[in-house]
Amino acid sequence: MNTALPAGLVSILLLVCSNVFMTFAWYAHLKDMSAKPWYIAALASWGIALFEYLLQVPANRIGYQVFTLGQLKIIQEVITLALFVPFAIFYMQQPFKWDFVWAGLCLLGAVYFMFRS
8 A cells, every 4th residue: 555645745745844934034034133243143044044955956856757747836825925924924023905716817817828738
């Protein structure tokens, strides 16, 4: 009995995990390290980003076996927005904006065009 997950699913799961690290690396310093010099925040962000890349590189290598390059990119963008919105609202304490919804709908259009063939 083969219980291995399909390559596309493994790729997407790794990209989700990678994006959690990416979002914190890119934006958490704006809240948590705002009083620190920029280079301290950059070093901390690079440390977090290492874990992003340790997940993202294998995610893309695995995903490229079943997705086109364009499809991988749009999957990445959908995941990024899906994780960024709750991060912005709950972690960064930003107000909800309908622009998040409109951006998501635009991404759905992009998904359609990248996967329609």
